[in-house]
Amino acid sequence: MGxxxxxxxxxxxxxxxxxxxxLTACAQVVDGQPSVGNAPNAxxxxxxxxxxxxxxxxxxxxxxxxxxxxxAFPTISGGKSLTPLKGGLYSxxxxxxxxxxxxxxxxxxNACAQKSASFVVDNGAFCTLDDSxxxxxxxxxxxxxxxxxxxxxxxxxxxxxxxxxxxxxxxGVFDRTDLxxxxxxxxxxxxxxxxxxxxxxxxxxHFRNITPQTVDEALEGFLNGRDxxxxxxxxxxxxxxxxxxxxxxxxxxxxVKYCFSSGYFASRTFTERPYxxxxxxxxxxxxxxxxxxxxxxxxxxxxxxxxxxTAAAKSINKSFTPVKIASATHPPCEPKAxxxxxxxxxxxxxxxxxxxxxxxxxPGITGDKSTxxxxxxxxxxxxxALGVLFSIGWGMAVRNQLFNRSLDDxxxxxxxxxxxxxxxxxxxxxxxxxxKDITLSPxxxxxxxxxxxxxxxxxxxxxxxxTTGLSRIQDFVKGYKGGxxxx
Numbered sequence: 408m409g410x411x412x413x414x415x416x417x418x419x420x421x422x423x424x425x426x427x428x429x430l431t432a433c434a435q436v437v438d439g440q441p442s443v444g445n446a447p448n449a450x451x452x453x454x455x456x457x458x459x460x461x462x463x464x465x466x467x468x469x470x471x472x473x474x475x476x477x478x479a480f481p482t483i484s485g486g487k488s489l490t491p492l493k494g495g496l497y498s499x500x501x502x503x504x505x506x507x508x509x510x511x512x513x514x515x516x517n518a519c520a521q522k523s524a525s526f527v528v529d530n531g532a533f534c535t536l537d538d539s540x541x542x543x544x545x546x547x548x549x550x551x552x553x554x555x556x557x558x559x560x561x562x563x564x565x566x567x568x569x570x571x572x573x574x575x576x577x578x579g580v581f582d583r584t585d586l587x588x589x590x591x592x593x594x595x596x597x598x599x600x601x602x603x604x605x606x607x608x609x610x611x612x613h614f615r616n617i618t619p620q621t622v623d624e625a626l627e628g629f630l631n632g633r634d635x636x637x638x639x640x641x642x643x644x645x646x647x648x649x650x651x652x653x654x655x656x657x658x659x660x661x662x663v664k665y666c667f668s669s670g671y672f673a674s675r676t677f678t679e680r681p682y683x684x685x686x687x688x689x690x691x692x693x694x695x696x697x698x699x700x701x702x703x704x705x706x707x708x709x710x711x712x713x714x715x716x717t718a719a720a721k722s723i724n725k726s727f728t729p730v731k732i733a734s735a736t737h738p739p740c741e742p743k744a745x746x747x748x749x750x751x752x753x754x755x756x757x758x759x760x761x762x763x764x765x766x767x768x769x770p771g772i773t774g775d776k777s778t779x780x781x782x783x784x785x786x787x788x789x790x791x792a793l794g795v796l797f798s799i800g801w802g803m804a805v806r807n808q809l810f811n812r813s814l815d816d817x818x819x820x821x822x823x824x825x826x827x828x829x830x831x832x833x834x835x836x837x838x839x840x841x842x843k844d845i846t847l848s849p850x851x852x853x854x855x856x857x858x859x860x861x862x863x864x865x866x867x868x869x870x871x872x873x874t875t876g877l878s879r880i881q882d883f884v885k886g887y888k889g890g891x892x893x894x
Contacts, residue, residue, distance in 0.1 A: 446612035455514030456498040461544050461551045461562075467613035468563035469496065469540070472570045475602050475611065483667045484578065492573060494518065494539025501528040501543030505779045517541055528779045531565055533572035533595075535581055540569050547780040549632065549772070556783050557628030560606070560617060564599050564625050564655075565632070571598025571666075578667060589646050589679070590672050593654045596646075597666035600658020607659075623876035626652060627860055631770040631783060633853060647679040649852035653884050656877065676888075680849050684838060692848050693790040696766045699797070700759060702732055708794065711844035712801045715830055719891055720809055730804045732797070734759055745867035746796055748803040750814065755800035758867075765862045766793040769854060789854035791847065795827050795883075796858065796868060802826035817873040821882045824863065825894035828886025831855060859883050 448463055449470035456462045473489075480489040497514040504510055505528055510520040518536035519526055526532065529549040531542040543550060554562040572595045575581060580591060606617040633648035646654070654675070658666050665671065682688045699708055713729040720727035731754045738756035740749035745761035748754070769789035774781040802823025806812045813819050835847040860876035863869055874882075886894050 445615050449613065451496060453496045453498050454516065455500075455512050457500070457544070459544055459546075461546065461554065462498050464554060464559045464562050465498070465542060465544075465566060468559075468566045469570065471563070471606075471611040471613050472567050472602055475605050476570065476574060479601070479663045480574065480577075483574075483663055490577065492538050492540060494534060494537030497527075497539060497541040498544050499527045499541060501530075501545040501548045501779050503545075504528050504543075505777070514541070529774070529781060531569055533569045533576070535576055538573065538576065540566070540573070542566075542569075543779075545779065547778070549781050552781050552783055553628045553632055557624050557631075558621065560614060560621050561625040561628035563606075563614060564603060564629060567599035567602040568595045570602075571595035574598055574667065586672060589650075589677055590675065593646060593650070593675050593677075594666060594671060596651050596654035597658040597671070598663065600655035600660075601663045601666055602658075603655065604659045604662065619875040619877065623860055626655075626876060626880075627770065627857075629655070630853065630857055630860070631772060646677050647850065647853050649856045649884075650677045650679055652856055652880055656881050656884070659877075660881075678835065678852055682849055687838065687848050692850055693788050696763060696790070696793070699766070699790060699793055700732075700734070700757065700762055702734060706732070707844040708797065711834065712798060712830070714842070714844065715833055716801060716805060719805075723809075725809050727805070727808055728753055730755060730801055732757065743866070744870075746800075747869065748800040748807075748814070750804070750807040753804065753808075755797060755804075757797075761867050762793055762796075765796055765858065765868075766790060768792050768862055769857055789850075789857065791831075791851035791854040792858040792862060794851075795831070795855045796862060798827040798830050799823045799863065799869060801830075820863075820869050820872045820874060820879075822894050823869075824859065824879050824882040825886035826891065827855075828883040828888075829891045829894060830886075831883070832887045832890070855883065856880055 449466045451466045451470060453462060453466065477489050481487060494517065497517045497520070499510055499514045499520070504524050509524045510517065510527070514520060517534065517539055519532065519534035519541065522536065527541050527543050529543055531540070531550060533540050545551065550562060550565065572591070575591055575594055580586070580594065603622060605611055606614045607619070607622065609615055609617070630648040630652065633651065698706070709730070709732055716727045717729070733754050733756050735756040736745070736758050738744055738747040738749050740751065741747040745758035747756060749756060767786045767788055769787040769792060771784045771787040772781055773784055803814050803819060805826055806814055806819055806822060831847065831852065834843055834845055835852065836843070838846045840846055859879040863879055864871040864874065864876065
């Protein structure tokens, strides 16, 4: 931020074909009421499986996902039935691949493995060469580590994405020459969201007890499995976490017919992009936290928020009184919180200790290329994770000043988050844009997305107020896509 420049991503081992969600318009979480226990373990034919607990989670996931698509596929295929994967399923020990440079055993027959053995390391993929799905089961590699930290449903969502590719394949989507990788990846994310909606309704035998909280945890895992910030425009592939979570949310809200409609690709826009300056890259993408918490009149972030809202108020023939920030253990109007807006003082108050935790709240991944082993790390810096908390505070000021509306209920939080999305769109432009004190850098939207899942709903901040991480992301993207008028 500040040039709200992006933090540098932790180095990734390989480009991932795994889903790392993305969002779009105004979707809402489906409230499920699951009450039936999970079904016995599924037993699928998996070439190369070692019958590990991870492979069993994958089998359970794919069993439910395939059953879902057997019902849904005829609705988008003109009545045609879903055909099984011709190439089948392959489980691979990615560590052995790194050590030997080849895939051995039954999984060696996979067409994509024959073309490139390393493609499966820290990866999961649908292979168009033989209509198959493969994955790396190594316990210290990416998928198993994500599942260990974020839960089995994270693994299921990854494979809902991969199976989504198989649906695109059956509909001839991969035959189109006008589509980019990011387009088909987005469609697979949308397909994963459509399956998530059925799980939230308790319709999947092996995931009967999925709640919105389960989904939030899985979304964190998907966000952590996102692509690194690309080095060049040619490196753009899956979309950043913001892009991908929006596609998943669309699938949850709008279903399979939307994901595979004729207008789907035209409806999608993407924000993933590379760094455009060496200084942005060298800075790791973050403004110093001291700059953000500067309570003097020189705070560029405060000036820019006031710039945006003064202009927005003027556009509807109203006036906006600039908001200030101040350091305090608790806002005087919110004695139990550590962050919040007080209308009587027209000030956003922050506890420096809480603000620091929000700034250092991003998940990340590091790894060892010699083994393929990954480590999930926490508390990585993300200036716009803190920035959106301030932006939401300004959103509360807008509610109070321009509309005299409530500040302490669910509607207030939803509107303020939506306003923050609109503000983010305004500053997600080229650096050094005239008239703007800050511009976002490539990964700032991922930082905002992470904060929506985790930081915003904390009691020390604005509290959940009946929202979930997913619904807050949905409201943020609603504002980003639709502007202030939709908030």
